[in-house]
Amino acid sequence: MAYTIINAKRIINGEGLDIHEGYLVLKDGLIEKVADMDDGEVKSLFAQEDTEIIIEDEMTIVPGMLDIHTHGAMGVDFIDVDEEKLKIVGQRYLKEGVTGFCTSTMVLVREKEKELLKKFGSLPQITAPRWLGVHLEGPHMNEKYHAMMDPRYLRKPSVEELLENVELTNHRLLMITMAPELEGAKEFIEACVQNKVAVMLAHSNATSKQTAEALTWGASGFTHLYNAMSQHTHRNPGMVTAALLDENTFKELIVDGYHIDEDVIKLTYKILGKEQIILVTDAMPGKGLGDGEYEFGKLPCVIKDNKAFEKASGRIAGSTLGMNDAMRNIMKFTGCSVSDAVVMACVNPAKLLKLDKKLGSLSKGKAADFVLVDDDLNVFATFIDANCVYRKSDE
Numbered sequence: 358m359a360y361t362i363i364n365a366k367r368i369i370n371g372e373g374l375d376i377h378e379g380y381l382v383l384k385d386g387l388i389e390k391v392a393d394m395d396d397g398e399v400k401s402l403f404a405q406e407d408t409e410i411i412i413e414d415e416m417t418i419v420p421g422m423l424d425i426h427t428h429g430a431m432g433v434d435f436i437d438v439d440e441e442k443l444k445i446v447g448q449r450y451l452k453e454g455v456t457g458f459c460t461s462t463m464v465l466v467r468e469k470e471k472e473l474l475k476k477f478g479s480l481p482q483i484t485a486p487r488w489l490g491v492h493l494e495g496p497h498m499n500e501k502y503h504a505m506m507d508p509r510y511l512r513k514p515s516v517e518e519l520l521e522n523v524e525l526t527n528h529r530l531l532m533i534t535m536a537p538e539l540e541g542a543k544e545f546i547e548a549c550v551q552n553k554v555a556v557m558l559a560h561s562n563a564t565s566k567q568t569a570e571a572l573t574w575g576a577s578g579f580t581h582l583y584n585a586m587s588q589h590t591h592r593n594p595g596m597v598t599a600a601l602l603d604e605n606t607f608k609e610l611i612v613d614g615y616h617i618d619e620d621v622i623k624l625t626y627k628i629l630g631k632e633q634i635i636l637v638t639d640a641m642p643g644k645g646l647g648d649g650e651y652e653f654g655k656l657p658c659v660i661k662d663n664k665a666f667e668k669a670s671g672r673i674a675g676s677t678l679g680m681n682d683a684m685r686n687i688m689k690f691t692g693c694s695v696s697d698a699v700v701m702a703c704v705n706p707a708k709l710l711k712l713d714k715k716l717g718s719l720s721k722g723k724a725a726d727f728v729l730v731d732d733d734l735n736v737f738a739t740f741i742d743a744n745c746v747y748r749k750s751d752e
Contacts (some may be wrong), residue, residue: 359407362399362744365729367417371704371714371718375696381418383725386742391719402513413729415591416737419699420718421456421726422549422680423706425532426492426580426609426637428461432655435460437475449645450749452488453679454728454736457487461639463654464495475650478527482685485720485746486739489710490531492571493522494580497535498560504585505654505667505674506560511582514545514644522601523552530554531710532581536561537571550575557609560585561596568599577709578607581639582625584673601628606707609637610701611677615664619690626691635709636683636702641665641675641706681734695734
């Protein structure tokens with residue numbers, strides 16, 4: 358098959374390569390090469406009759422962003438899904454540069470949860486953007502930190518239930534959020550590791566020591582760090598303390614300036630650096646629809662000035678954040694580079710889910726999933742398998 362060569366103002370591949378004025382070479386839906394303007398091998402391809410040349414000399418190319426923690430958008434809640442609803446949400450995500458996402462759930466009564474997971478297991482593969490799999494947020498949570506989750510349906514970890522969920526989802530269960538202080542947590546986490554399910558810690562009242570022990574059992578990191586977990590205090594260090602001390606796992610951050618204060622984001626980045634942070638949206642179903650009243654997990658919620666909260670209690674109810682917004686914000690709050698933001702939005706989530714051999718960066722042999730953005734990270738086009746699946750000018 359013929360080569361496609363895109364000439365861009367800048368190409369950031371996510372693996373340390375940041376080229377000003379360069380070429381992205383594609384073949385058979387894969388990345389063939391990222392090269393500068395003087396690359397002789399690329400220049401030789403220009404002479405081939407079937408080579409397609411695309412000039413995007415005002416654009417920057419970055420890898421496709423991966424949102425591994427999101428509950429929906431455009432009025433769709435992922436606790437009620439079908440193929441068409443996933444496609445509706447996907448069209449919104451493409452506009453913010455997302456080429457892959459996980460469907461995050463809310464806590465449900467067990468029978469309803471089983472029905473939902475069976476639905477996920479029977480869905481066809483969605484590819485624009487890629488539906489990566491299921492993130493089960495709960496139900497193994499500490500009641501003190503249930504947040505938006507219905508406390509009536511919280512329960513202890515069960516290996517038997519885990520194995521049933523893996524089968525129900527047709528092995529599409531990729532990640533679980535849980536509290537490690539619950540009875541049976543050790544056996545549960547070890548079973549997750551054996552079944553290639555990433556365990557993230559949150560909705561927890563664990564002490565720092567309890568949390569550190571859970572990391573030795575195989576937990577992969579922390580869901581929405583600081584939110585819905587025991588805090589870093591000087592006499593009773595909690596889960597946050599353990600997360601900041603740990604150097605080997607991933608920590609999700611919701612960088613909207615609302616879930617976490619800007620100064621705390623700046624300090625967190627200073628402590629953890631780009632290698633440990635994963636940017637997520639934790640988006641709620643009203644995302645993309647503007648101010649108004651919406652349901653999230655069957656609870657009435659309100660969006661006002663891009664902030665979402667539960668109508669009855671006033672507690673935060675997810676976000677309306679886009680992934681390109683998250684990248685833009687962390688650059689603003691911390692002073693990090695766009696290359697650093699790419700690591701947090703693209704590379705790290707792929708590593709967490711063990712998808713990094715195919716996704717997350719632009720290097721030879723990986724899927725040609727990438728985004729054209731301007732200097733302010735506004736998305737102008739999104740590509741998956743080298744095919745343009747969204748272009749702003751077509752709207």
